Amino acid sequence: MQDWRDAKGPFAAIFGAPALWLLAFFLIPLAIVWAYSFGRPTGLTDIAITGTFANYVRTADPVYLGIFAKSIWFAAITTLLCLVVGFPIALVITFASERGKALLLLAIMLPFWTNLLIRTYALMAMLRTEGYVNTSLGWLGIGPLPLLHNNFAVTLGLVYVNLPFLVLPLYSALDRLDKSLLEASLDLGAGHLRTIREIVIPLALPGILSGLLITFIPALGSYLTPDLLGGPDSQMIANVIERQFKRANDWPFGAALSFILMYLTFICIAGQGLLARRREKAGAV
Amino acid sequence: MTAKTLIRIEGLTKRFGDFVAVDDVSLEIGEGEFFALLGPSGCGKTTLLRMLAGLEMPSEGRILIDGADMSRVPPNKRPVNMVFQSYAVFPHMSVKDNVAYGLKVDGVPAKQREARVYDALALVKLEDFAERKPDQLSGGQRQRVALARALVKRPKVLLLDEPLSALDAKLREAMRFELAQIQDKVGVTFVMVTHDQDEALAMAGRCALMQKGVLQQVATPSDLYEYPNNRFVADFIGSINLFEGRLAVDEPDHAVIQCPALDTPIYVDHGVTGASGATVWAGIRPEKIDMVPRHGEARPDRDGASAGHNLAAGQIRNSAYLGSETVYEVALAGGTIVKVLRSNTRRYEERGFDDGDAVWLSWHARSPVVLLS
Numbered sequence: 001m002q003d004w005r006d007a008k009g010p011f012a013a014i015f016g017a018p019a020l021w022l023l024a025f026f027l028i029p030l031a032i033v034w035a036y037s038f039g040r041p042t043g044l045t046d047i048a049i050t051g052t053f054a055n056y057v058r059t060a061d062p063v064y065l066g067i068f069a070k071s072i073w074f075a076a077i078t079t080l081l082c083l084v085v086g087f088p089i090a091l092v093i094t095f096a097s098e099r100g101k102a103l104l105l106l107a108i109m110l111p112f113w114t115n116l117l118i119r120t121y122a123l124m125a126m127l128r129t130e131g132y133v134n135t136s137l138g139w140l141g142i143g144p145l146p147l148l149h150n151n152f153a154v155t156l157g158l159v160y161v162n163l164p165f166l167v168l169p170l171y172s173a174l175d176r177l178d179k180s181l182l183e184a185s186l187d188l189g190a191g192h193l194r195t196i197r198e199i200v201i202p203l204a205l206p207g208i209l210s211g212l213l214i215t216f217i218p219a220l221g222s223y224l225t226p227d228l229l230g231g232p233d234s235q236m237i238a239n240v241i242e243r244q245f246k247r248a249n250d251w252p253f254g255a256a257l258s259f260i261l262m263y264l265t266f267i268c269i270a271g272q273g274l275l276a277r278r279r280e281k282a283g284a285v
Numbered sequence: 286m287t288a289k290t291l292i293r294i295e296g297l298t299k300r301f302g303d304f305v306a307v308d309d310v311s312l313e314i315g316e317g318e319f320f321a322l323l324g325p326s327g328c329g330k331t332t333l334l335r336m337l338a339g340l341e342m343p344s345e346g347r348i349l350i351d352g353a354d355m356s357r358v359p360p361n362k363r364p365v366n367m368v369f370q371s372y373a374v375f376p377h378m379s380v381k382d383n384v385a386y387g388l389k390v391d392g393v394p395a396k397q398r399e400a401r402v403y404d405a406l407a408l409v410k411l412e413d414f415a416e417r418k419p420d421q422l423s424g425g426q427r428q429r430v431a432l433a434r435a436l437v438k439r440p441k442v443l444l445l446d447e448p449l450s451a452l453d454a455k456l457r458e459a460m461r462f463e464l465a466q467i468q469d470k471v472g473v474t475f476v477m478v479t480h481d482q483d484e485a486l487a488m489a490g491r492c493a494l495m496q497k498g499v500l501q502q503v504a505t506p507s508d509l510y511e512y513p514n515n516r517f518v519a520d521f522i523g524s525i526n527l528f529e530g531r532l533a534v535d536e537p538d539h540a541v542i543q544c545p546a547l548d549t550p551i552y553v554d555h556g557v558t559g560a561s562g563a564t565v566w567a568g569i570r571p572e573k574i575d576m577v578p579r580h581g582e583a584r585p586d587r588d589g590a591s592a593g594h595n596l597a598a599g600q601i602r603n604s605a606y607l608g609s610e611t612v613y614e615v616a617l618a619g620g621t622i623v624k625v626l627r628s629n630t631r632r633y634e635e636r637g638f639d640d641g642d643a644v645w646l647s648w649h650a651r652s653p654v655v656l657l658s
Binding site: 178180181183184185186187188189190191194198199202203 | 338339340359360361362365366367369370371373375376377386387390391431434435438
């Protein structure tokens, strides 16, 4: 392949604009927020950047640590449930006919293309006390059950919202598998479940892991779902951050919380990278 | 067929929508045979093999293996193992684990498993590679893994899907002999799919030639070559000159065919048992045609030439020197091109023939094969 360094002009022309965009609208604002996190509010809108670590120290307060823990718990349980629900879906799509594949992928993507707010309100309509789930249960003489404004509703909402993030990478990992490997496993006497356990899952593992990460990260930073579906005890970290920037008007502390969340994300990505490298090394022996 | 029948295929048909991939095939394969399914791509041979493996279910008909109806039995319950065209070696397992997989699945105890795995690896000469991962193996070695992995299960039938197609020419040659040797050693019935006639003729005891899902002929390699059933078989196996003609004389001990493309009729030394006057095709292999220089009108004194048949005058159009032999294209008076093969038995051969030379072509009365369809 030709090295871009041999063609500096075209390279600069193509990548200059996006690089500038990234700098102006991502890196610089991020740097400003980062600087805020070392500051202190001095007036209604004024912030003095003093280099203090006080904001970070405050994030270690048990209240906030609890909320971080709760967020990680929500994100983890969401990711796990997405895997349990998504793996069979991805398998079905992989082995569907060409037409079936397109239809099923569309069915997965369709909610994804609908506005998150609308989807969340739809869930609320479904789950509220007079919602159709409780109405249906009422006919059977059950309920009404408390389905909305609690941790259950948040988890359900997060699984619903994040499922495509897991199904799509899973599907692409499974679809890449050489189908003759599965046939060979059957031919050698293994049943379907054993083939999935011994051939499909080990070979699709890199795809499964990156799918888990891709699901976990946005779930960890969820804002709207816990805000609308959650109860008083189901706040996630993004809700707290929002409150610091708005009601509490404490931008420096909000910025510090944001960066802690970002560092958590970085740790997850680094962890996955390390795992992938170790697998690669193990495979090369 | 000497041994007892191991595989009996009865009226087997496979349709994919409107497309008939395998059309009413009936076939018997004996125990210990090396059987080849031969045909151009898309002829249904691979579908037939996959139905034997259980990877496709037949639309109609039955497959019996060792007397048991296998038509609806899933692949993991059949006494059959397959070597896939892509080898399908599990990339996340070592060579040893690949070979052990089928035994592990069957619940063979670890100790016994170990011994059988090493026997199988020894059979394919891969003992020293047991701990390697497939990505550290060459294509030929990966194929050996696939072979060992299938044979270690001691199947009644080993299926091979285009086993040599992915190997380079030299290795392919060597593998041909080795596969035949392994088959001799283990005595398992081999059923191989190939599009390569040389491969089928060199390795198989019997071949089935298929076209468009239909079985054209089942015979030994030499019968397939020397006594083809029809024009498709004659043309697919090797090279042949086909002359369309009319059956003029048909006696028990000889027949005469009038071919518009030839100056003299074709005389064969056996009866044809076709309707007199029927359209038939006479096929003559290029190596069975004799070629001598032609000077003037004097006919050569060869074969039946003096009797006024099995002779044609022509002119060399083209020649292709292939090292051990030369193929000449000879144009007859009517424009028909006839292929003639000469062995280059001597070096620098006073080859005698050049493009443009006038020649006589003649052949023995035993040489033409008469085809009714």
